[in-house]
Amino acid sequence: MSNSNNKEQPQSQQVISGYYPMFPVLQNDGIDLFDVVAQLWRRKSWVIGCILATTLLAAVYAFTAKEQWTATAVVDVPSFDTIDNYYQGIRLLEGNVDKLTSSEDVANKLFKQFISQAGSYNELSNFIYESDYYKKIVEGKNKKDKANILNEIVSSVRLVKDQENSTYFFSFPATTPSEAQVLLEKYIDSVNANVSQVWYAQLTSQIKNKKQTLKNQMAAIKKVAEERRLEDIKGIKMALSIAERTNIQKPEITGLTQLDSNRLFLLGKDALAAMSESVEKQPLTLGDFYYDLQRQWISLDEFKVNNTSIKGFSYLKSPIEPINKDKPKKAIILFLGLILGFIIAGGVVLTEMLMDNYRKHTK
Template sequence: MNNEIHTAENNEAVDLLDMAGQLWRGKNTIIICIVLAFLLAVAYLFLAKEKWTSNAIVNMPDSGQIANYTNSMNVLYMQNPGSAPSVVDVQNRFFNRFNALISALSEELDNQDEPEKLTIEPTVKGQPAPLKISYTAKSAAEARKTLATYLEKINQRVISELDEDLNQSINSNIVSLKDSLNAQEKVASEKRDQRLAMLNQALIVAKASKIKSPAVQQAEFQSEDTLFLLGSDALQYTIDNEKSRPLPLSDYYYQTRQTLMAISALKSKPESLYSFRYVMKPSLPIHRDSPKRALTVVLSILLGGLIGAGIVLTRNSLRTYRARS
C-alpha cells in the first residue's frame, strides 16, 4: 500500500515536471500571448471612456435658511396661530419637495438617448435625511461642476414653486379678509339702519303723544315699545347722533383689519431661501471609477499567460495523441 502511494506521488511529480518543461519550451508562445493581451489592454485603456464620480451630502435646511418663509406663514395664520406650521414642518416641506424633484431628475437623465448617472441614496439606512447624491461624468471637473449645477437647478425650482404657493396663499387670504371686512361693515350698517328706524318710529309716537321732554327718569331701561317716553327732543338728538357717528364695529373687525394690513405688507424673498443644506459640497474625485489601469494591466498579463499556457499544453497534447495513434 505504501509502495502504491509512493508511486502515485512520483507520477504526480513527474507530470508536474513534464508540464513545467512543456511550458518552458513553449515560453515564446506564452510571451506572445501575454504581449498581445497587454496590447489589447492598452488599446482598451486608450479608447475606453473614463468615468469619474462626484459626491455631495445634503440635509434639511437650517431654520435661518427658511426664516422668511416661516415668518410669512406665521403672519398668514395670525387669526389661528395653532394651525401655523412649525419650523420643522417647513423644513420637511422644503426638503421633501427637493427630494422628490431630484429623484425625478435622476429618472429623466437615465431615460435620455445618452443616459446620465445621477444617484440618490440615504446616508443612514432607514432615515430620509441626510442624502448622498452622486453624479458620474467623463472627467473629475465635469462631474463636480455638473452635480453642483443640477443641485442648484433643483434648489431654484423648489424655491420658485414654494414661493409661488406662498404668493397664492397671500393673495387668497387678502381676498378672504376683504370679503370678511365688507360683510362685517354691511352687518354693522344694517344694525344702525334698524336702530334708526326704531328711533324714528319712537319719535313719531312721541310727537303724536305730544311728549317733548322725557317722561321717565331711567332712559337706559326703556324697551323699544316705550322709547317714545324719552320725548321728541331727546329722540331727535339721539337720531342725529346715530347718523353722524361711525359704524358700531366689533373688536373682531379691527383684528381682521390688522391681519389684512400685516398680510398685505408681506414680501416674499426667494433669494434668501434654500431647500437644503450642504453637509459636504460636490467633491472633486481623485480616483476614477473606470477604467482601472493597474488592475486592467495585471489582469491582461494573467489572462495572456493563461491563454498562452493553454495553447502550449493543448498543442503538446494533440501531438502526443497523434504520435500514439
C-alpha cells in the same frame, strides 16, 4: 535451444484468483510539470511576445476608453433659516389657531417633496436631456443611440437613503471631474427651484384666497353694523317725529329710566335731534373680532414672498470634483492583460506538448 527460447519469452504477470482490476494499469505517459516549465523556458520568446501583445492591447483600451468620474453629495432636512420666509407665510395663513404648525413639520414636508422630485425619472431625464453635457456627447448620433445614452446616464445616477438617519446620498457620473461636479450641483439646484416654485405658488394662492375670505368677513360685519346703525337712526327719527307732534321739548322722565323704542319720544325733541346727529356721525361699532380679522388681512397684505431664499434640503457634504476615477482602472487592466498573455502562451505550449505526446504513443 529450448532454454534460450524460454528465456526470450516474457513471463506473464500472475493474477490473483478472484481479483479483477477496475482500470488497466497505464504507463506514466503524462506530461511532467517540470517538462512544462522547461518547454515554457525554451519558448520564452513566444511567451514574452504573447504577454507583450495582450498587455499592449490592454494598454490601448485603458488609455483610450471613455473615462467616468462620479461626484457625490449628502443632503438632509433643511435648516430653519432656509425656510423662514415660507414658514412665516404658513403661520400668517393659520391665523389664531390653537395648534400651530411647527417649523420641523414644514421642513420635513419640504424635504420629502424635494427627495420625491429628485428621484423622479421624468425630472432627471428632462434635466439631462436639456444639459450641455448630454448635447455634446450625443452630437452626430442617431435617435436610437441618443435614447440609449440618455437611459444609460439616468440609470447611473444614484439617490440612496442612509439606513440610520434621514440623510440621502447623491451621486452623478460624467466623463470629467468638473462636469460631474457641475451636473450634480445644477441638478440639485434645479430640483430645489422646481419644488420651491410649486410650494410658493401654492402659498401665494392660499394667501390670496385667505385675504379675500378675510375681506368678505370684514365686509359682512360692516354691513351688519351699518344696518344696525340705520335701524337705530330710523328709530330715533321716528321718536323725534312723535315728540314734535306731541310738542315734547324736554325730557319727561327722571333718573335712569330705561326706555324702549316705543317710549323713546319721551326724551324730547332737543335730545332726540342731538342723538340722531351723533349716531349718524359716529363710526360703526364693529367689535374685537372685526379688528382681529383686519390685523390678519394687513399682515398678509404686507407679507413679501421671497421664493429665492427657500431650500428643500441642506448640504451635509457639498458636491466637489471627484479625486478618484471610476473607470477605466488602468493598473488593473494592464495587470489582467499581462495575466491573459501568460495564460494564452501557456495554453498554446501545453496544447503542443499534449499533441506531441499523443502522436508518439499512436505510432
